Amino acid sequence: MNTSSLDNTLITRNEDALRVISLTEAAAVPKATKREKHTYRQIGSERNFRRTLTAIGAAMIALVLGIFITLIIESIPSIKSLGIGYLWGKTWDPVRDIYGAYPFLIGTLLTSFLALFISIPFSFAVAIFLGEYYPTGWLPNLLKNTVELIAAVPSVIYGFWGLAVLVPIVRSFENKIGIEPAGIGIFTSSLILAVMIIPYAASLGRSMIQMVPSNLKEAAYSLGATRWEVIRSVSLPYVKSGLFAGVLLSLGRALGETMAVTMVIGNTSLIPKNIFAPGNTMASVIANEFTEADHPVYLSALIELGLVLFLVTFVINLIGKKVIQRYTNE
Amino acid sequence: MYTRKFKSLLTASIAVAILGSVTLLSCNSGGSGTGTGKADSTSNGDENTVMGAGSTFDNPLFSKMFSEYNKLNGLKVNYQSIGSGGGILQLTNKTVDFGASDAPLNGKQDSGMTAPAVHIPVTAGAVVISYNLPEVKDTLKLTPEILAEIFLGKITKWNDAKIAKANAGIKLPATGIIVAHRSDGSGTTNIFTTYLGKVNEEWNTKVGKGSSVNWPVGLGGKGNEGVAGSIKQTPGAIGYVELAYAIQNNMAYAKMQNKAGNFITPSIASVTAAANITIPADTKVSLTNTEAADGYPISGLSWVLLYKEQKYNNRTLDKTTKIVKLVWWMTHEGQQFSAALNYAPLSPAAVTAGETILKSITYDGKPILQ
Numbered sequence: 001m002n003t004s005s006l007d008n009t010l011i012t013r014n015e016d017a018l019r020v021i022s023l024t025e026a027a028a029v030p031k032a033t034k035r036e037k038h039t040y041r042q043i044g045s046e047r048n049f050r051r052t053l054t055a056i057g058a059a060m061i062a063l064v065l066g067i068f069i070t071l072i073i074e075s076i077p078s079i080k081s082l083g084i085g086y087l088w089g090k091t092w093d094p095v096r097d098i099y100g101a102y103p104f105l106i107g108t109l110l111t112s113f114l115a116l117f118i119s120i121p122f123s124f125a126v127a128i129f130l131g132e133y134y135p136t137g138w139l140p141n142l143l144k145n146t147v148e149l150i151a152a153v154p155s156v157i158y159g160f161w162g163l164a165v166l167v168p169i170v171r172s173f174e175n176k177i178g179i180e181p182a183g184i185g186i187f188t189s190s191l192i193l194a195v196m197i198i199p200y201a202a203s204l205g206r207s208m209i210q211m212v213p214s215n216l217k218e219a220a221y222s223l224g225a226t227r228w229e230v231i232r233s234v235s236l237p238y239v240k241s242g243l244f245a246g247v248l249l250s251l252g253r254a255l256g257e258t259m260a261v262t263m264v265i266g267n268t269s270l271i272p273k274n275i276f277a278p279g280n281t282m283a284s285v286i287a288n289e290f291t292e293a294d295h296p297v298y299l300s301a302l303i304e305l306g307l308v309l310f311l312v313t314f315v316i317n318l319i320g321k322k323v324i325q326r327y328t329n330e
Numbered sequence: 331m332y333t334r335k336f337k338s339l340l341t342a343s344i345a346v347a348i349l350g351s352v353t354l355l356s357c358n359s360g361g362s363g364t365g366t367g368k369a370d371s372t373s374n375g376d377e378n379t380v381m382g383a384g385s386t387f388d389n390p391l392f393s394k395m396f397s398e399y400n401k402l403n404g405l406k407v408n409y410q411s412i413g414s415g416g417g418i419l420q421l422t423n424k425t426v427d428f429g430a431s432d433a434p435l436n437g438k439q440d441s442g443m444t445a446p447a448v449h450i451p452v453t454a455g456a457v458v459i460s461y462n463l464p465e466v467k468d469t470l471k472l473t474p475e476i477l478a479e480i481f482l483g484k485i486t487k488w489n490d491a492k493i494a495k496a497n498a499g500i501k502l503p504a505t506g507i508i509v510a511h512r513s514d515g516s517g518t519t520n521i522f523t524t525y526l527g528k529v530n531e532e533w534n535t536k537v538g539k540g541s542s543v544n545w546p547v548g549l550g551g552k553g554n555e556g557v558a559g560s561i562k563q564t565p566g567a568i569g570y571v572e573l574a575y576a577i578q579n580n581m582a583y584a585k586m587q588n589k590a591g592n593f594i595t596p597s598i599a600s601v602t603a604a605a606n607i608t609i610p611a612d613t614k615v616s617l618t619n620t621e622a623a624d625g626y627p628i629s630g631l632s633w634v635l636l637y638k639e640q641k642y643n644n645r646t647l648d649k650t651t652k653i654v655k656l657v658w659w660m661t662h663e664g665q666q667f668s669a670a671l672n673y674a675p676l677s678p679a680a681v682t683a684g685e686t687i688l689k690s691i692t693y694d695g696k697p698i699l700q
Contacts, residue, residue, distance in 0.1 A: 171564070267549070295436070
């Protein structure tokens with residue numbers, strides 16, 4: 001056996017040690033035992049599992065890139081005829097083939113951020129209540145499940161609820177403060193969106209707050225901190241990146257929401273003058289006008305709207321990631 | 331080692347993404363050309379199934395007609411109500427046997443087709459002006475001028491002098507007018523804006539006509555139900571919905587003054603009357619602002635679209651004959667189902683025009699109907 005004088009550990013390929021098998025007959029590998037077969041099978045399944053994971057991961061990348069490329073290619077007629085002015089054009093006129101995304105860009109950002117501001121106090125309150133004060137028990141469980149159920153309700157139901165319940169309330173409110181009492185508009189759709197996005201930040205925030213190490217909190221208590229002081233100075237700073245991630249998730253949902261918004265926003269291409277005025281969002285315009293877009297540039301302009309929405313979401317996510325990174329590195 | 335493997339996988343996935351989207355896109359555009367394999371299989375697959383797509387307005391009537399026709403002749407018709415624009419697109423790509431549209435093909439759609447298509451009128455519909463004025467019990471009368479100025483945002487109060495003049499004897503409230511319109515592209519909007527463009531020059535130059543337009547004022551609602559919802563809920567609202575929808579939902583709607591100067595209540599009879607005018611040979615006529623003295627002015631025909639030459643995509647003579655016979659039946663015996671569903675039956679003039687066109691449809695150059 002020594003004649004080959006090869007040291008197994010010295011032979012490598014791509015930095016990985018190789019097992020060298022001598023070719024002499026004497027050293028021929030004996031028939032694999034049951035135990036060895038089992039080991040080989042284990043290695044095999046291990047490899048297959050890893051390959052499957054990689055393939056699925058790669059498929060996701062291919063899918064997103066595919067969508068992106070399709071959007072770009074289909075937008076070309078519109079980009080060619082309208083140029084970059086599409087982004088700040090204020091008129092959306094299918095009859096004259098003039099398209100500007102500005103009113104819808106404003107509408108999308110306005111409804112989403114307004115919804116976010118309305119929802120944050122509620123989602124953080126739920127997160128703190130469930131994470132810090134009452135992590136267990138039947139009432140907190142009920143609350144937790146209810147909040148999670150909010151996320152499961154189809155958006156068209158929110159639309160109906162908004163139209164039947166929220167709109168009359170907003171209308172009487174508008175009557176009182178003396179503006180055109182339409183009831184539907186940016187404000188109403190922000191309210192609906194706020195309700196819809198509460199669970200995302202709340203659920204993530206709750207599980208984050210529960211993960212704050214108890215020795216940190218106990219240390220603060222032992223120094224004489226009150227409960228509020230512990231939450232403010234220990235728990236919340238510890239989980240701020242997690243809370244922010246939840247907010248980001250909510251924002252993503254708000255940006256893309258279509259059905260509930262389209263039912264209560266008033267769908268007009270005019271630039272909203274105030275938050276009670278009717279407006280429109282990019283997703284809602286696409287859903288409304290796609291079926292009857294009867295000439296090529298019109299169709300392409302709608303697809304370009306999809307591309308803009310895609311990029312807006314992407315940029316907001318990117319900024320969010322950077323913010324989370326900075327908080328985490330501190 | 332693994333990082334390199336992963337990198338190559340990443341490259342591969344990008345390549346797949348590019349390839350995938352490019353092939354899909356080229357498939358899409360290829361469809362309008364000689365007809366892809368998929369289109370072939372659709373029209374070849376089942377000799378006893380006809381595929382159609384288009385107008386959502388026609389759908390309730392078509393469902394009734396096709397189920398009745400199925401009982402008579404055993405022919406299955408698969409109709410997808412995806413909207414007129416979608417139906418035209420599918421016909422252009424030759425993935426359906428017929429399209430249905432509430433508006434005749436426009437120049438761009440016509441030139442997009444590889445072969446000429448013909449229009450056969452199948453039914454007529456109307457758009458009514460519905461309003462919400464709880465204080466007013468009588469039916470409101472509207473003139474074209476009032477209607478256009480309301481939708482242009484020039485008349486903003488219900489007690490405006492112009493409305494009061496047309497409605498002598500009715501006490502109008504000082505409520506502000508809230509305009510409701512469709513937010514989704516639709517044939518209803520097309521009929522309504524075509525009418526406004528005909529009766530008002532400012533509308534014609536400022537807004538124009540189309541299945542979706544740039545509205546100067548108002549709130550958009552999705553579908554008839556969206557507009558109807560806005561009208562029902564908002565005191566002082568005015569909007570337009572399909573006649574059938576307004577009748578089924580007991581909505582209040584106004585009498586419109588027509589070209590002859592008469593105030594006409596929208597009804598099935600007054601819509602059929604609107605179509606009783608000279609129909610041009612290609613039937614591509616808008617009934618809006620009709621000349622007929624007792625016709626309701628905001629009416630429109632709805633058409634079935636067929637290729638004039640039916641031999642394409644390896645379709646058999648047998649199948650194309652079935653399709654043409656189906657459309658013939660729809661414009662004749664099929665009309666009896668209109669009234670019950672609140673559609674206006676075709677006027678004799680429209681039926682005759684349709685007959686001439688159906689007889690001109692050919693298979694390999696020879697007329698299908700003798």
